[in-house]
Amino acid sequence: MLAAATTSLPETPGGERNWDYRYSWIRDSTWMLWGLYSLGFDWEANDFFYFITEMLEDGSDIQVMYGIGGERELEEKTLAHLDGYENARPVRIGNGAYNHRQHDVWGAVLDSFYLHTKSRDSVAERFWRPLSRLVDEAIAHWREPDRGIWEVRGEPKHFTFSKIMCWVACDRGARLARLRDAHEQATRWQEAADEIKADVLANGVDDRDVFVQHYETEALDASLLLIPMLRFLPADDPRVRATVEAIENELTEDGLVLRYRVEETDDGLTGEEGTFTICSFWLVSALAEIGETARARQLCEKLLSYASPLLLYAEEIEARSGRHLGNFPQAFTHLALINAVMHVIKADQELVQNATPPGARPPHERRPTL
Known part of the structure; x- marks a missing residue:
């Protein structure tokens, strides 16, 4: 990919x-695997998974x-x-x-392995040693600053999302260890996950209970829309709702989401940028997660209207004109699109089921009256 x-x-x-x-x-790998598995492309998902594993098996640091x-x-x-x-x-x-x-990489790999493994109830022996090494690297380095998911070329910071992804590495590692009955590792990694979560909740949340871009700032960052999808906190946690709504209200242009405000972020570059299409699709998923189904559907429909004549998307959209900016087609954008549309479909299905009397067939399953 x-x-x-x-x-x-x-x-x-x-x-x-x-x-x-x-x-x-x-x-991108976790989203790619999720998208392929969700759409039934198991062979392609497995093939891409083994591309990832080949990068781990020679013992070198993961890039x-x-x-x-x-x-x-x-x-x-x-x-x-x-x-x-x-x-x-x-x-x-x-x-x-x-x-x-970039400290999110360990969590991305472990989440990919967990996604691949949880339906198989086992971890192949050849993968266990490199996976264990990645979890231990996350534990060794999570307290350090990094350049974050957006690959800033300014000074490294203690990015909140990077810390959360180190938690993902430890949490998924502990889950995989329990599948292997590796109880000592499961306990140690779960304790590390709990420590990271406590640190994030103490330092990555502002006075409004909103998750912020990095420690010691009040700037927002669209990557934090992923918190409920990563299951760092449940979707009904007040801090999750406050974060989603703050980003929706304060980090958007014409309803489309910026990844961050360039004037608030030392990314080592000059000039403005467009809204990040992946972040707008993340907002769709996040709104669906917190139960704002109508707002999620409305934004999803708006985003779908911005598709190019080929029904594809670049990395960014200029909010006022709808012009596509950046490299094209942007794979990450389309993976977020799949996730967003699946969230809207699931939310609609739940609404139908909740509105259907017991024993009755949902409207989409009923035969038309002749």
């Missing part, structure tokens, strides 16, 4: 936010991204002799994020 088939299509016309996305990001042939060196270069779309510069090949410290 490629993040996109293109490089250097600008996130801001004429700006510098131009990146090479022709690589496979590990963080955030790889070439599609498993290449590890993705040195970033600028092609000064070229102009990009509408004269965008610079044109880049390679991606310097490949050697970033």
Whole structure:
């Protein structure tokens, strides 16, 4: 799976936010596997899963991204002799994020393995040692700052989402250990998960009970819409609702979600950017999770209306014009689309079931009257 088939299509016309996305990001893997399994593409899901496992088996540190042939060196270069779309510069090949410290990667891998394994009730012996190493790496490093899911090129921070994904690594690791009857590891990893959760709840929440981008700030971050989907907290927790509603009200333009406010985030770059389409689809799923079914459906329908003539999406959308920005088509966006639509369908089905009298057939199952 490629993040996109293109490089250097600008996130801001004429700006510098131009990146090479022709690589496979590990963080996309959980969503890819979830989407493939949900849609019945088990063979393709298994095939992609084994691509991930090959990256672990040589004992080297897990990277955030790889070439599609498993290449590890993705040195970033600028092609000064070229102009990009509408004269965008610079044109880049390679991606310097490949050697970033991004702490969400351990949780992404463990969540992928848990998703793959929980229906099989076992973990293959060949995978257990590298998986154990990843959980222990998350435990060893979760207290350190990193560059976060958005791969900021400013100073590393204690990003709340990165801490939550370290919790995911420990939580899923403990669950997998219990499947193997590895009780000592399960206990140790569960204790680490509990410690991380307590730290996040103490330092990653502001006075409004809203989760913030990183410790010691009140800035919002759209990645925190994933909290209920990751089961870090239940969807009915007041802090989850407060976070979803704060992002919906304060981190949007014309109802579409920004990943963060550039003026509040040291990402090492200049200029504005469009709304992140993946984040808008995350908001659909989050609204459905907290029971705001009508708002979820309304936003989902709005987003679907922004699709290109090919029914595909770029990375970003300019809210006022609907113009697509950034690399195209953006795989991560479409994985969030699948998740959002499945959330809306499930919510609609639950509404129908709740409104159907006992013993009666739901409307979609009834035969038409002749």
